Amino acid sequence: MPELPEVQTVIDTLKLQVLNKAITQIEVFYENIVKTDLADFYDLLPGQHIIDIHRRGKHIIFELDEYYLISHLRMEGKYFIKDKDEELSKHEHVIFYFEDRSTLRYNDTRKFGTMHLLTKDNLYSKESPLSKLGVEPFSNDFTFEYLKPLIMKKTAPIKTVLLDQSVISGIGNIYADEICFRLRLHPSTKANTLSDESINDIIRHTNDVLDKAIKLGGTTIRSYTSQLGVTGRFQNELDVHQQVNKPCKVCNTTIIKIKVGQRGTYLCPNCQK
DNA sequence: CTTACCTCCTGCCCGC
DNA sequence: TGCGGGCAGGAGGTAA
Numbered sequence: 001m002p003e004l005p006e007v008q009t010v011i012d013t014l015k016l017q018v019l020n021k022a023i024t025q026i027e028v029f030y031e032n033i034v035k036t037d038l039a040d041f042y043d044l045l046p047g048q049h050i051i052d053i054h055r056r057g058k059h060i061i062f063e064l065d066e067y068y069l070i071s072h073l074r075m076e077g078k079y080f081i082k083d084k085d086e087e088l089s090k091h092e093h094v095i096f097y098f099e100d101r102s103t104l105r106y107n108d109t110r111k112f113g114t115m116h117l118l119t120k121d122n123l124y125s126k127e128s129p130l131s132k133l134g135v136e137p138f139s140n141d142f143t144f145e146y147l148k149p150l151i152m153k154k155t156a157p158i159k160t161v162l163l164d165q166s167v168i169s170g171i172g173n174i175y176a177d178e179i180c181f182r183l184r185l186h187p188s189t190k191a192n193t194l195s196d197e198s199i200n201d202i203i204r205h206t207n208d209v210l211d212k213a214i215k216l217g218g219t220t221i222r223s224y225t226s227q228l229g230v231t232g233r234f235q236n237e238l239d240v241h242q243q244v245n246k247p248c249k250v251c252n253t254t255i256i257k258i259k260v261g262q263r264g265t266y267l268c269p270n271c272q273k
Numbered sequence: 274c275t276t277a278c279c280t281c282c283t284g285c286c287c288g289c
Numbered sequence: 290t291g292c293g294g295g296c297a298g299g300a301g302g303t304a305a
Contacts, residue, residue: 001298032281058299074299076283091283110282112299129300156276165300172299262277264297 001221002073004058004137004170005213009232010079011053011060014104017081021098022049023064030093033108036117036127044117045069045096057133057169061123068123070116070130071106077113080105133169137206142168148199151191158194159187160261168206174219177241177266179205186272187260212237240266 002010026045028034034041048064055061062069071077080092084103088095094106094115106113116129124131134150135142150167151158161167162176171179180187182205183198194202213219218232221242235242239249243266244257253270 072299074281075297108282109284110298112281112283114300154275163299262298 001075001172002058003172003175004210006218006232007055007058007060007073008214009218011055014079015053018050018104020049021100023096024099025097027095030111032111033093033113033115035114041117056130057165059130066120068118068120070118072114072129074112075110077106077108080107132166134165134167137168137170137210142203144200144203147203151194151199154191156191157188157260158185158191159265161191173263174241175209178209178239181240181268181272182209184271187265187267240268242266
């Protein structure tokens with residue numbers, strides 16, 4: 001499941017391969033991926049160049065001449081670069097053709113991913129998936145003063161708040177578990193009971209764990225052949241996520257798996273009370 | 274305003 | 290062997 005570090009890794013690789021290319025044609029094989037008008041997708045994309053690729057939370061933002069194409073990979077979305085003559089593979093749902101015979105192919109086994117095509121002045125408009133996103137973890141706005149009031153008004157488990165994209169954008173299930181472990185807090189702890197120290201720790205640990213994951217190319221939990229940009233190594237650094245029945249690296253207690261807010265959650269029952 | 278539950282979809286794992 | 294059932298999971302939607 002691509003979270004902020006995996007998305008950043010994909011972007012870094014994509015930029016090396018498709019920057020400045022001109023789109024000549026589009027094919028959409030599974031229409032539900034495209035959340036804005038499908039006819040616009042076919043009509044407006046040909047002729048556009050990929051000027052730059054950015055990220056906001058877990059969203060990839062392709063900057064084109066006149067539009068932004070926003071792509072969310074959700075669970076299993078991946079991009080591949082292939083020659084235009086390579087045959088369509090089973091889970092390819094969108095193909096971008098470039099003038100040089102290469103193609104960018106969106107592959108998504110579970111078809112959960114989304115794409116939005118927006119004019120440039122609509123990037124943060126009401127219909128944009130970016131409109132409700134909270135602070136970017138690496139920005140200067142991710143401060144105690146920002147976070148404390150949001151945390152204090154929530155009775156939900158702290159892990160649920162970490163996953164709330166309108167509070168902090170970019171954290172998913174893997175890093176939420178890892179952050180809770182580093183906080184030495186049980187993921188079910190009610191957010192509004194956190195100390196000021198814990199709130200400061202969230203900022204520090206979120207930055208540390210995401211930064212380290214990016215440096216290692218993200219986390220690859222299900223090893224697919226060659227997902228563009230993601231052959232991460234952070235899975236070797238996971239303290240609790242997917243570590244059920246393994247010993248805690250700190251205290252040797254067996255890692256357990258529970259449900260928090262309907263989500264599979266891993267923790268050390270000794271370190272995280 | 275919450276929060277619980279459903280939906281989207283496929284692959285995988287289990288039991289029979 | 291193969292089939293059915295259950296499960297996982299980001300985020301948006303809806304019901305309560």
